[in-house]
Amino acid sequence: MTPIMRGLGAARCATWAVLPALALAALGPPTYTAPPFPTSAFSSYYVAPTGTQQAQPVIVDPVSGKTYEPELTDPNTIPQQASIPPLPLPSGILDSSEYLRSLALAQILAIANSSAPAWKDSCTKCLAGTSVAKSLAAVAPSEIPTLAIELCEKLQFSSSCNVTFSILNYGALVAQLLQMADVAGLDGQNICNYIFNGLCPAPSASPLGDLSLWFSKPKPSDANEWVQRRRTQAGQRLKVLHLSDVHLDPRYSTGSEVNCTSSLCCRNPSSSQGVAHVQFPAPYYGAYKCDSPLALVMAAFQSIPNLTDTQATGFAWSIYTGDLVSHDPNNQLSQDYVTYTETVVYEQMKRYLGSGPLYAALGNHDTYPAHLDIPHAGLPDDIENEFSWNYEHLSTLWEQEQWISPNEAEQARAHYAGYSVKRQDGLRIITLNTDFWYPDNYFAYINMTNPDISGMLRFLTDELQAAEDAQERAWIVGHVLTGWDGSNGLPNPTNLFYQIVDRFSPHVIAGIFFGHTHEDMFSIYYANNATTISAATAQTVAWIGPSIVTLGNLNTGFRMYEVDSETFEILDAHTWYSDASSFSTLDHEGPGPTWKYEYSARDAYGGGINWPSDAPLNATWWHKVTERMEADPSLVQKFTTYQGKLSQLTPACTSADCVKQKICYMRSGSVPISRQNCQTPQ
Known part of the structure; x- marks a missing residue:
């Protein structure tokens, strides 16, 4: 300075x-x-605003020209699964291999349940397990979504494993990440810390090295002078x-449960909450x-x-x-x-x-x-x-x-x-x-x-x-x-x-x-x-x-x-x-x-x-x-x-x-x- x-x-x-x-x-x-809802803000409506329903305007996308269908924002028709995969599976050597997946599953479970000195802590186990999964992702990435679901269920990571790791959700993402990440190094340590909730300790920041490679010029010694001129x-x-x-939330449902116990509240019970009786109606x-x-x-x-x-x-x-x-x-x-x-x-x-x-x-x-x-x-x-x-x-x-x-x-x-x-x-x-x-x-x-x-x-x-x-x-x-x-x-x-x-x-x-x-x-x-x-x-x-x-x-x-x-x-x-x-x-x-x-x-x-x-x-x-x-x-x-x-x-x-x-x-x-x-x- x-x-x-x-x-x-x-x-x-x-x-x-x-x-x-x-x-x-x-x-x-x-x-x-x-003032009350400005109905003139939209040219037409699938549903006009009422005491029990939010407005559902007809929207035409000015970029694509598409008119969005009413089902997209209808609070009664919220999808429970995507219709097409959000991300593509990466390519691999094999189209599929149930045999290799079963071997990977057995090996990862053996590591997770081992008390041997080689697997002395949760971080070591996590890094070893992700390395096994990476090997499968390189050969048969289409097997990764199923492997992720199986591991999630057997290790009790979640109560919604089938949904979370489906090919229609995060399944392809996991396959892509395993293929591209260095799971034995810093990438793996962060994955095991952030994604797997602290199985590895949080890594410290890495040295940035020579910052002159980032800055083509040093900070001018008189840099404040032109700012001072502006101030005058x-x-x-x-x-x-x-x-x-x-x-x-275009699916917000007036009168639905505010104090729900799962997913997003103020939604119809059939959509996400499983609430039989509304105790606190959504304003x-x-x-x-x-x-x-x-x-x-x-x-x-x-x-x-x-x-x-x-x-x-x-x-x-x-x-x-x-x-x-x-x-x-x-x-x-x-x-x-x-x-x-x-x-x-x-x-x-x-x-x-x-x-x-x-x-x-x-x-x-x-x-x-x-x-x-x-x-x-x-x-x-x-x-x-x-x-x-x-x-x-x-x-x-x-x-x-x-x-x-x-x-x-x-x-x-x-x-x-x-x-x-x-x-x-x-x-x-x-x-x-x-x-x-x-x-x-x-x-x-x-x-x-x-x-x-x-x-x-x-x-x-x-x-x-x-x-x-x-x-x-x-x-x-x-x-x-x-x-x-x-x-x-x-x-x-x-x-x-x-x-x-x-x-x-x-x-x-x-x-x-x-x-x-x-x-x-x-x-x-x-x-x-x-x-x-x-x-x-x-x-x-x-x-x-x-x-x-x-x-x-x-x-x-x-x-x-x-x-x-x-x-x-x-x-x-x-x-x-x-x-x-x-x-x-x-x-x-x-x-x-x-x-x-x-x-x-x-x-x-x-x-x-x-x-x-x-x-x-x-x-x-x-x-x-x-x-x-x-x-x-x-x-x-x-x-x-x-x-x-x-x-x-x-x-x-x-x-x-x-x-x-x-x-x-x-x-x-x-x-x-x-x-x-x-x-x-x-």
Whole structure:
């Protein structure tokens, strides 16, 4: 870290003291009650909204021209198994061999049940067993789904083995993974840790090696000077919307059981729950254990312009940090279900959120099978391109909505739905497919010694270098966060991401934005891999946006940023919510949910911090907030209350252990840092 960068905090204060005041953005009313369902939003319906049924609109896909059939979203006809395999089986030497499968099964069971010294622990057994399965996958991959079912049943891994490992579900995925992964090395250790629930200990992050191979140029010693020049300009406060995690459930069944014991709640009993008598009927606008009915999504979209006072102007731009699709098990999903959801949600965002562009990232649920994306790494074409249908659909949809250009759409097709937009105002917005550091993406366990097998982080680095060369600022938009408690990402790619952020902060990266947790959170990135954690070393902050969905005992919410038009730094963040516990009193005919202003980040956390009134809420400020939390633990409870969007069901955080751990999470921007620094309270 150069002396200039170390002194940037002081230099900022000196510069901000002479900045012209930026007028506070005007907001709408403190509360707004949504009107009833806007039937004019859709041209026709299979089922119009009633007191007992959600609206089921007729949707024509603007990309494919397909009219989606009513059975796709009918709550009474939810499939219990896919009709065609979601992924192809890889090729092998033999078409099939029941004999080889029986040998593999016997050998793996013998290893699992052995007490011999050679199989001394669960990790050794797991690695040996997966090696046997890999041998079968190389010769007769068509036998792998049946082998997986047999092992699952005999070792009692699950009560739904036939469904989970069917060729119509994860069967082909297991065969592909076994063929391509190094199951005797780091890949196998991670598979046995993540997929097999801790049979191997979690591997540490691998050394990254010579980072000069990643960065074509060193960080400029005078990098902050052009940022300082921007700060002396008379900027404006732009309104920028952050939405996340809609999780539309087009099969939501009003009046079904809210408090179910299996699968997704607020569904008809015949579909998933096995509930004989409904004790807690699902309200029309949603519930705490359910995904979002269309009624809630439309109520939110109608309310946002009124609450933010953007009815006439729209937002300067909006970001969406992923997860459109409901939390269905894979056997109830399909490509059509995903593209239907993408079409509905993005079309209604275009309708209600104004003329400004929306920049979106793909979430882990926004694909089929869920969580999966495969790297373009010299694999056979039928495997390498098996998710291109989704990149094609999303990129074309975004282009048709005029949010991105044809060139940017082509970039999205080539980079797993990730792309970079160079805006005319000097901001570069880079969206990423974060499935490549998500533990539930089983394809991320291929060649794990390479922290960037997908090339996604190389793409990010090249875009940030181009932004630095052009003296632009950049926003990074993704879904799965890289840090916090260490459970959301994989060690190697999140470690590399952290080093990329270090190299290009704070002079290029003006903000990082994630979703995924459904909660209102933040994460701070420090210089030199957080070897020293202080206000002086704080470089960048990730804003983790609240969700529209209420699943997880949360209220529904959204956020709007006030952004400096010259520096693209965030001057304040405003959050609104609606209390899902009030939805039981609402129906389709009367007024919809009431949305309320929740808080201003500057007002909620800024007391007691010596900070200029027009200075941005950057990483230095957020670190000072965490210092205040250490001095006043009640501020952690305030944060926790906002984390759940004022849900009465959010657990309190008042013990000394909880306070310490949560502050540590706020200061952890990668999985290795979280694991190293943050201890679980006893």
